[in-house]
Amino acid sequence: MIVTRGLTKRYGRTVAVDAVDLEVREGDRYGFLGPNGSGKTTLVRMLLGLVYATSGEIEVLGQPVPKRLADVLPDVGALVEGPAAYPHLSGRRNLALLDAAGRHRGRRTRRRRIEEALERVGLAGVDRRPVKAYSLGMRQRLGLAGALLDRPRLLVLDEPTNGLDPQGIKEIRELLLELNRDGTTVFLSSHLLAEIEQLCTRVGIVDHGRLVLDDDVATLRAATGRVLLRTPDPAAAAAVLDGHLEHRDGDHLVVRYADAAELNTRLVSAGVRVSDLRAEHRTLEQVVLGVTGHGSDRFGGTR
Ligand SMILES: Nc1ncnc2c1ncn2[C@@H]1O[C@H](COP(=O)(O)OP(=O)(O)OP(=O)(O)O)[C@@H](O)[C@H]1O
Numbered sequence: 310m311i312v313t314r315g316l317t318k319r320y321g322r323t324v325a326v327d328a329v330d331l332e333v334r335e336g337d338r339y340g341f342l343g344p345n346g347s348g349k350t351t352l353v354r355m356l357l358g359l360v361y362a363t364s365g366e367i368e369v370l371g372q373p374v375p376k377r378l379a380d381v382l383p384d385v386g387a388l389v390e391g392p393a394a395y396p397h398l399s400g401r402r403n404l405a406l407l408d409a410a411g412r413h414r415g416r417r418t419r420r421r422r423i424e425e426a427l428e429r430v431g432l433a434g435v436d437r438r439p440v441k442a443y444s445l446g447m448r449q450r451l452g453l454a455g456a457l458l459d460r461p462r463l464l465v466l467d468e469p470t471n472g473l474d475p476q477g478i479k480e481i482r483e484l485l486l487e488l489n490r491d492g493t494t495v496f497l498s499s500h501l502l503a504e505i506e507q508l509c510t511r512v513g514i515v516d517h518g519r520l521v522l523d524d525d526v527a528t529l530r531a532a533t534g535r536v537l538l539r540t541p542d543p544a545a546a547a548a549v550l551d552g553h554l555e556h557r558d559g560d561h562l563v564v565r566y567a568d569a570a571e572l573n574t575r576l577v578s579a580g581v582r583v584s585d586l587r588a589e590h591r592t593l594e595q596v597v598l599g600v601t602g603h604g605s606d607r608f609g610g611t612r
């Protein structure tokens with residue numbers, strides 16, 4: 310759906326995007342994660358032909374960009390850096406103009422397309438007030454509605470939840486999940502770890518313009534081989550688990566054990582009561598820390 314090879318963008322001495330090889334496959338929910346200033350917006354703009362690369366290649370939907378941009382754009386819904394809209398017109402009017410400018414579709418069905426798009430982004434009840442009276446969150450939703458008018462195969466979204474409150478973020482996440490279930494590939498950039506962790510199937514981590522990691526979220530979050538255990542009988546548990554015990558703090562035990570279910574059986578058969586037991590998984594934050602040395606202070610783990 311998206312392939313880049315050696316994609317580079319320089320602004321004078323600043324290398325905003327540095328030799329990025331990216332591959333987004335059909336059906337992915339791909340999160341492009343990086344701290345502010347790491348080059349996310351520049352890369353997104355290059356994908357959409359808004360900025361020319363200094364060097365490297367881009368393919369979107371199998372076509373070279375920017376060469377075949379006109380063929381590609383009708384199938385791509387995009388939202389970059391705060392959506393543009395005519396501030397003195399209503400949201401519906403803005404969508405009508407966008408729809409008219411898009412690929413040739415019947416005027417008679419325009420109203421339905423607009424109402425459907427507004428409905429999907431939670432703006433169905435919006436009145437006639439001009440966009441300049443909208444909150445940032447409403448503008449963001451309107452931008453998304455615009456990106457959905459064409460029922461795109463691919464959505465490219467730069468920080469789509471910027472300016473939204475937690476409820477708004479959740480709604481956008483659910484919307485993107487639903488669109489993805491219906492077959493839309495989603496590529497989004499974000500500096501929010503939690504957002505990527507909750508939404509994405511794949512993650513690319515960018516730091517100072519370089520792609521430092523690109524993998525399935527499930528692989529990154531694989532079990533560590535340790536089990537976190539809580540028991541009212543810690544001494545008895547420690548005796549049973551001789552050789553496997555890594556750490557003990559009161560009734561909390563950290564055990565090196567590959568199979569959590571088997572460990573549970575072993576404890577219970579030995580008469581050790583278990584109040585909590587779970588396989589430990591790496592968090593995305595630990596993964597990010599491992600490859601960049603930066604934690605959620607730079608990545609915005611929470612809002
Ligand atoms: N038009 C430009 N002219 C000069 N430098 C630029 C330009 N656009 C971006 N840069 C520089 O390129 C680097 C990457 O910027 P970019 O906006 O792509 O990062 P980002 O990860 O999207 O950050 P943010 O989340 O803050 O938007 C930064 O150092 C920025 O200052």
